[in-house]
Amino acid sequence: MKIQIWSDFVCPFCYIGKRRLEKALTHFPEDGTILLEYKSYELAADASKYTGKNMHEVLAEKYNMSLAQAQEMNANVGKQAAEEGLAYQFDTMKPTNTFDAHRLAKYAASKGKGAEMTERLLKAYFTDSLLISDATVLGELAEEIGLQAKEAIALLQSNDFASHVRADEQHARQIGVQGVPFFVFNDKYAVSGAQPVETFIQVIDKVRKEEQEKPMLQSFTSDAAETGYCTGDSCGVNKKQ
Numbered sequence: 198m199k200i201q202i203w204s205d206f207v208c209p210f211c212y213i214g215k216r217r218l219e220k221a222l223t224h225f226p227e228d229g230t231i232l233l234e235y236k237s238y239e240l241a242a243d244a245s246k247y248t249g250k251n252m253h254e255v256l257a258e259k260y261n262m263s264l265a266q267a268q269e270m271n272a273n274v275g276k277q278a279a280e281e282g283l284a285y286q287f288d289t290m291k292p293t294n295t296f297d298a299h300r301l302a303k304y305a306a307s308k309g310k311g312a313e314m315t316e317r318l319l320k321a322y323f324t325d326s327l328l329i330s331d332a333t334v335l336g337e338l339a340e341e342i343g344l345q346a347k348e349a350i351a352l353l354q355s356n357d358f359a360s361h362v363r364a365d366e367q368h369a370r371q372i373g374v375q376g377v378p379f380f381v382f383n384d385k386y387a388v389s390g391a392q393p394v395e396t397f398i399q400v401i402d403k404v405r406k407e408e409q410e411k412p413m414l415q416s417f418t419s420d421a422a423e424t425g426y427c428t429g430d431s432c433g434v435n436k437k438q
Contacts, residue, residue, distance in 0.1 A: 198404050203236040203369050203379040204315075206295045206329060209274045209285065212319045214378035214391035216281040221397030225405065235306070235315045237299040237365040238377045244294040246330040252290045277391075278323070289326035296362065298329045301339060301349060303358040313342040383408075 200218070204211035222231060250258075256267040271287040278285045298318050305314030317338050321327040327334050332353045339349035352358065369379070372387075380388040380397075382404045388396060 198231045198401070198408060199234060199383055200231065201234045201236055201381040201384075203238040203365070203374055203381075204377045205238050205240045206298050206315075206318045206322050207292065208240055208377050209278065209323065210391040211378040212283055212323055213278055213281050214380070215316075215319070216283060217391060217394045218380065218397050220281075220394045221401060224398050225401060231401075233312060235302065235311055236369065237303065237362040238369055238374065238379070239295055239299065239362075239366065240377070241294070242296065244292070247291050247293045247328055250292065252287045252292055255292045283323065285323045286326050290322065291326060291328045293328055293330040295329065296359075297332070297335060297353050299362045299365075300358040301335050301353065303361040304349065304352050305339065305342065305344060307358075308344060310342050310344060314339070314344075317342055 202215070202218070204215070225231070248255075252271060253264055253267045256262070256270060257264045260267070262270075268287075271285075275285045275287060302311060302314045302318060305311050318329055321334070321338055322329050327338075329335065329338075332350050335353060336346035336350040340346040372381070376389065378389075378391060382388070382400055386400050386404065388400060
């Protein structure tokens with residue numbers, strides 16, 4: 198089974214959705230054939246690297262609400278995150294552009310470390326309050342998961358893996374992704390948003406059962422048509438009646 202996951206590293210529900218999917222997968226411990234593929238998606242491709250504003254201020258400005266309203270909104274999201282064992286630090290998060298983080302994740306994936314890099318970047322942003330657009334920070338994060346910091350920084354100073362990020366975003370547009378997280382199972386079933394664990398269990402179970410079913414042929418042969426065919430005993434033509 199292949200599960201593709203479109204997400205952004207500054208999307209609070211992407212981290213929550215990731216945890217819920219992971220909890221659902223624990224219900225299928227015997228299934229070692231599930232492949233997770235993380236896809237790039239930028240919620241704000243034109244975002245600046247860092248303005249010095251915290252998440253409360255950014256939300257208040259973006260949605261034209263008071264600072265108190267933004268703080269209440271973030272507190273509610275934080276409670277949902279805590280239920281999944283995640284500690285969100287909204288007061289000290291550094292809202293930023295995520296393009297380079299996505300490029301780093303693609304580089305890590307090419308080294309077989311895509312899942313580890315995705316997890317580390319999410320934690321770096323939401324819990325550790327690190328600036329995940331800074332090349333030095335990204336290099337250190339890469340080193341933490343077993344990659345070479347110098348190599349990671351060198352690629353960030355180039356345009357490497359930019360096309361990989363853009364390809365994911367183009368794919369997202371083609372299949373109608375309008376927000377993240379967005380999960381696609383075996384190119385057939387889609388789950389949008391940080392759905393409850395039970396929803397993920399249901400779709401995984403459905404896909405597994407379909408994979409285990411023996412393929413059944415559907416016949417489009419017309420009994421009224423003139424058809425020539427051979428058996429082991431003879432060849433002939435069935436004429437129209």
